[in-house]
Amino acid sequence: MPAPKSEFEELHPCDFYTPEELFDADEMYTVYEIARLLQGLDADADIEPETENVLLDWAIPWVVENADDLVVAEPRNDDEPGYYGRKE
Incomplete structure (x- = not known):
């Protein structure tokens, strides 16, 4: 209810941060890491799964909104997510 x-x-x-403000130019990030960075946390910060799920609600639209400025890499193996980085 409003x-x-x-x-x-x-x-x-x-x-919101721009990809240039959020990412190091030579690094690739998972959506989970992006979620932490958008909240001012370290990319590898230890957070509760419930908190991570809420942060993903911010990160996924951010990725979609900034898609023109991002590059995507396939997961390196089947048990990890894809990676996003700044388009050069």
């Missing part, structure tokens, strides 16, 4: 804006003490702009 909530009135007046119920919140503070409202922030909905600004």
Whole structure:
């Protein structure tokens, strides 16, 4: 159910990092790592699975929105996800 804006003490702009701001140029990242980076965490930060699932809700649309500026690599083996990096 929608909530009135007046119920919140503070409202922030909905600004997201660009791939250039978020990624090192020579690195590739999984969507799980992207989710952490978008929250200001280290890519390898240890987080609870429930938290990771919530962060993925932010990361997946971010990848879609920035697809023109990204490159994709297939998983190196069957038990890992794909990787994303900055398009040069």
